[in-house]
Amino acid sequence: MMPEAVLTLAILGVTIVLFVSDRLRLDVVAMMSLLALTLSGVTTVPDALAGFSNPAVLMIAGLFIVGAALTDTGVADWPDLVLVAEPDAPSAVFVDRRRALAAVGVTLGMLVVMAF
Structure with missing residues (x-):
């Protein structure tokens, strides 16, 4: 080699x-x-x-920036607090977190597409 x-x-x-x-x-x-x-x-x-001039690299950098901003401001925690009705029930937490993550993922995807 x-x-x-x-x-x-x-x-x-x-x-x-x-x-x-x-x-x-x-x-x-x-x-x-x-x-x-x-x-x-x-x-x-x-x-x-x-x-660094590749659009994919710029998109990933943008995702890191948006993700950090959402985490720092507490927006990333909001769906979890709103959707979880009974925090002690494991099945409810699992289902609700999946819904919250799906909603955040769709929103972030649209934000990145709109930004570029």
Whole structure:
């Protein structure tokens, strides 16, 4: 196997372990892996930065921003508080949380589509 491929797989493995362990923030881990690939010479600086102009990357970044805003303001907790009638009943909590998550998911999807 070529040395660049082995190095890329090693960096990918470390990145996956750091993602799963959740010891560092996800954006920090992603930037560290991008920096490692660039500094090791696997990719060039223009190629590494070209990914930031991809609409999918911008959409995911927008989702993180909207999700953080909804969590910080408490809007993400509101459906759970409104829809759960009896918090002690496990079946009611499960069904109501599924409905709440579906409503939030549809709303977030529409917001992202409208933003772009």
